[in-house]
Amino acid sequence: MAVAYIILIVVLGVLAIAAGTFFLLFQRPRRGRTLAPPGQPQAPPAASPPGGGEAETATAAGAPAAVIGVERPPPSAGRMVRLRARLARSQTAVGSALLSLLSRDRLDDETWDEIEEVLITADVGVVPARQMADDLRTKVKVLGVRDTAGVRGLLRSELLAQLGEDTDRSLHVAPHGGTPAVVLIVGVNGTGKTTTAGKLARALIGDEHSVLLGAADTWRAAAADQLQTWGDRVGAETVRASRENADPASVAFDAVSEGIERGVDTVLIDTAGRLHTKVGLMDELGKVKRVVERKAPVDEVLLVLDATTGQNGLRQARVFAEVVNVTGIVLTKLDGTAKGGIVIAVQRELGVPVKLVGLGEGPDDLAPFDPGTFVDAILG
Amino acid sequence: MFETLSDRLTQVFSALRGRGRLSAADIDATMREIRIALLEADVALPVVRQFIARVKERASGEEVSAALNPAQQVIKIVNEELIGILGGETRRLRYAKVPPTVIMLAGLQGSGKTTIAAKLALWLREQGNTPMLVAADLQRPNAVQQLEILGERAGVPVFAPSPGNGVGDPVAAARDSVEEARRRQHNMVIIDTAGRLGVDEEMMAQARAIRDATQPDEILFVVDAMIGQDAVTTAQAFLDGVGYDGVVLTKLDGDARGGAALSIVQLTGQPIMFASSGEKLEDFDLFHPDRMASRILDLGDMLTLIEQAEKAFDAEQTATLAGRLVSGEGFTLEDFVEQLAMVRKLGPIGNLLGMLPGAAKNRELLSQVSDRDLDRAEAIVRSMTPEERRNPKIINGSRRARIARGSGVSVGEVSQLVTNFFEGQKQMKALFGGGGIPGMPMVPGMGGGARRVAKSARKKTKKKAPRSGDPRRAADLAREAKGGASAQDRLRAMGGMSALGGGLGGGGLGGDGGLPGLGGADGLPENLADALPGLAFPPSGQGGNVPAAFRGNPKRRKKK
Ligand SMILES: Nc1nc2c(ncn2[C@@H]2O[C@H](COP(=O)(O)OP(=O)(O)OP(=O)(O)O)[C@@H](O)[C@H]2O)c(=O)[nH]1
Ligand SMILES: [Mg+2]
Numbered sequence: 001m002a003v004a005y006i007i008l009i010v011v012l013g014v015l016a017i018a019a020g021t022f023f024l025l026f027q028r029p030r031r032g033r034t035l036a037p038p039g040q041p042q043a044p045p046a047a048s049p050p051g052g053g054e055a056e057t058a059t060a061a062g063a064p065a066a067v068i069g070v071e072r073p074p075p076s077a078g079r080m081v082r083l084r085a086r087l088a089r090s091q092t093a094v095g096s097a098l099l100s101l102l103s104r105d106r107l108d109d110e111t112w113d114e115i116e117e118v119l120i121t122a123d124v125g126v127v128p129a130r131q132m133a134d135d136l137r138t139k140v141k142v143l144g145v146r147d148t149a150g151v152r153g154l155l156r157s158e159l160l161a162q163l164g165e166d167t168d169r170s171l172h173v174a175p176h177g178g179t180p181a182v183v184l185i186v187g188v189n190g191t192g193k194t195t196t197a198g199k200l201a202r203a204l205i206g207d208e209h210s211v212l213l214g215a216a217d218t219w220r221a222a223a224a225d226q227l228q229t230w231g232d233r234v235g236a237e238t239v240r241a242s243r244e245n246a247d248p249a250s251v252a253f254d255a256v257s258e259g260i261e262r263g264v265d266t267v268l269i270d271t272a273g274r275l276h277t278k279v280g281l282m283d284e285l286g287k288v289k290r291v292v293e294r295k296a297p298v299d300e301v302l303l304v305l306d307a308t309t310g311q312n313g314l315r316q317a318r319v320f321a322e323v324v325n326v327t328g329i330v331l332t333k334l335d336g337t338a339k340g341g342i343v344i345a346v347q348r349e350l351g352v353p354v355k356l357v358g359l360g361e362g363p364d365d366l367a368p369f370d371p372g373t374f375v376d377a378i379l380g
Numbered sequence: 381m382f383e384t385l386s387d388r389l390t391q392v393f394s395a396l397r398g399r400g401r402l403s404a405a406d407i408d409a410t411m412r413e414i415r416i417a418l419l420e421a422d423v424a425l426p427v428v429r430q431f432i433a434r435v436k437e438r439a440s441g442e443e444v445s446a447a448l449n450p451a452q453q454v455i456k457i458v459n460e461e462l463i464g465i466l467g468g469e470t471r472r473l474r475y476a477k478v479p480p481t482v483i484m485l486a487g488l489q490g491s492g493k494t495t496i497a498a499k500l501a502l503w504l505r506e507q508g509n510t511p512m513l514v515a516a517d518l519q520r521p522n523a524v525q526q527l528e529i530l531g532e533r534a535g536v537p538v539f540a541p542s543p544g545n546g547v548g549d550p551v552a553a554a555r556d557s558v559e560e561a562r563r564r565q566h567n568m569v570i571i572d573t574a575g576r577l578g579v580d581e582e583m584m585a586q587a588r589a590i591r592d593a594t595q596p597d598e599i600l601f602v603v604d605a606m607i608g609q610d611a612v613t614t615a616q617a618f619l620d621g622v623g624y625d626g627v628v629l630t631k632l633d634g635d636a637r638g639g640a641a642l643s644i645v646q647l648t649g650q651p652i653m654f655a656s657s658g659e660k661l662e663d664f665d666l667f668h669p670d671r672m673a674s675r676i677l678d679l680g681d682m683l684t685l686i687e688q689a690e691k692a693f694d695a696e697q698t699a700t701l702a703g704r705l706v707s708g709e710g711f712t713l714e715d716f717v718e719q720l721a722m723v724r725k726l727g728p729i730g731n732l733l734g735m736l737p738g739a740a741k742n743r744e745l746l747s748q749v750s751d752r753d754l755d756r757a758e759a760i761v762r763s764m765t766p767e768e769r770r771n772p773k774i775i776n777g778s779r780r781a782r783i784a785r786g787s788g789v790s791v792g793e794v795s796q797l798v799t800n801f802f803e804g805q806k807q808m809k810a811l812f813g814g815g816g817i818p819g820m821p822m823v824p825g826m827g828g829g830a831r832r833v834a835k836s837a838r839k840k841t842k843k844k845a846p847r848s849g850d851p852r853r854a855a856d857l858a859r860e861a862k863g864g865a866s867a868q869d870r871l872r873a874m875g876g877m878s879a880l881g882g883g884l885g886g887g888g889l890g891g892d893g894g895l896p897g898l899g900g901a902d903g904l905p906e907n908l909a910d911a912l913p914g915l916a917f918p919p920s921g922q923g924g925n926v927p928a929a930f931r932g933n934p935k936r937r938k939k940k
Binding site for chain 2: 342
């Protein structure tokens, strides 16, 4: 095997000469600072979360922080109550672990490591978790906070800041200039796109909107039927392809045309699940959007992320954002035990806010995203 | 955005080179990096802890190997442990003594059960079985219909007594299906069930009822490879709620690292039996623990590359070249053409680079690199006169114009190639000739701790390490190369090459112990540890026309 060394040097040398700049590819941007072993004190990270100001959020504890879209009436009280109840279900020992950590006499290195781990367990990601723990540590030192409640409050504000507490999370679902609002629903396989389309239609209809569904998933078996079942259930009509394996872009186009003709308020287009790594399918999605835009502007592109998704969620978001310019995240399946912490990284990196959360399979199990409730669920 | 484990370990090990022994501090530093890598691969935290403890114990107790350097030793242990856990208990599907064999699928919503049911049915049918699919997901809208369509595509009949969409009793459907299969002489029954949450007690009770009504020979837990830290909670909830005998991992065609695989196996002790990697019904296979291990660690498929490279390259010729390079002679454009021919034997350049660790992240960019780049380079060099090839310094404006005409490229491209060449030549000289790859650990943005370690390592090396540009070694090498010594011996003589893996930061190429690791190295981890991570993926944030590994630091070299 020894020749391998020489060979590798030579191969790389040859390629470097022939392909020149090619090797730049491998020099990934790094966030090296945050990767230093714990215990090495670091300056607070330079990157401040989009929309998140410095820690003036200390008052946030307890204050309801629901940002409700202007185009959308506030959710019914029942919805929020259920949201809290469902989230409460997912509370594991994490929150109490944190509390017991914080109530230790000394906040030693190990304690901070463990606080970081609490965040990691929520799928926040190693790098953001490290950053937040470091940040928190600095603040605790500077402010001289000693009590558990104080530290918890700081952590809470830290998380809220990451999520961008004052971010605009309104949904653009109102018609404008005589054309309906067009909402495109995208995401990888099985995240809950079709269900979200159904639930959102129901919510909009509840708010006196007229809604038309477009079944642009022409690929998966029975996908259009599934959407139509939802449509029937919530009182929305569904535009679907007349034949199998039709071009999804043309179905979407037809749905929007039909929507304009009928003068509906909102057209919701359900698309096929696709892995962000499949270039062909991502191109297809880009085309769906472009073709629709010939008819009417697309007002919302909602990326549906499954809360159980780990670090891959960020990659998904990156690619979808690039291809169809995602305007909002729908975080589904928060009724399970998963915390969905990956949306923090998504919000931080891409600035795309979570707008809605899915909390079950029923037609009313959709609610506007409330950062405060979400953070409380992570902290337990 | 994330670095690969190989990158990180390269950094860590740059400080460990040449000691030939794993100190407790070395092990701790390494474990920290492995922990981060595993967490970024979505291995669940408690499992990471267990795993690290295990590796650490083994690493500490391990005899210090004469053949392996510390980096190799640790990677070898990590890789072995991963494969060991992932493949611990491989087994085949259990068949019932009296048919039908009943297989029940269970899992979260959206994990891919319906698709898996059809894929498994097709797979079993192709092995001569006569499976029947059972629609027991009566919850999700049109799930029954989806299964019917998929069954048709797979050529497998579907038993769907209830319409679904909330109508019908899944327990009854499942119970009846077994009788139906017996009557219609199907030897296998695959039951698709509704997706459910681990915390949904009511739905778990339903799953238990289906289980009790059908007495499955296998219950398979279907889980999405993209799942994060919740994998352990959910896997445990299903184990407690309904139980299972095996795991199916889906959506492996994405780029999720799939750490959940490790979490679930470690936690439950149940084997991963199948892997699903595509939307087509054929994209379904038995699970391969070794592939999964390198996926989780993101080490890439280096073994393949090395094997192919060894086959394609003329070892003798390469060693002669290396001998020349070590003795301080430069890499010439003649060599370039010769070696280019070998590189091409490795197949399309896209494939070659795709095999490098971390390449998955750059797949899209990689696809833009074509063999045309190589063609062009070759054409340019071939249009040079022998004199120009030997001494490219003489290539002036008018010669450039002539070469450009002769090779059908622009003058700018000729200049670029010449520039690239000088740069590449310089760096190869540095690598072979004694400069090592100084400054490698001093990458921008690296953690302060690592930087300090690297620095102190450098200091030590300065004092202790024999210089590797050592003419004696070069002479040895040249002699042995001529004498047809084994490749390993030749390399051992080169001594300093160990710097590639063990001591990129060391500054000097001379390893204390000659060439640890090359001796008995006969597998992926060794090679990876030694040569590749640092070489292929220079952890540098700076640009340039050559890989950072090739970018020496002339200043520091001069100081020595
Ligand atoms: N518990 C729970 N289940 C959900 C939620 N949203 C969707 N689901 C379920 O997840 C499964 C998949 O949902 P779909 O809406 O079919 O997902 P999709 O993204 O359209 O799937 P494809 O079109 O196949 O890619 C279904 O069983 C849904 O009932 C949620 O918020 N909570
Ligand atoms: Mg769908």
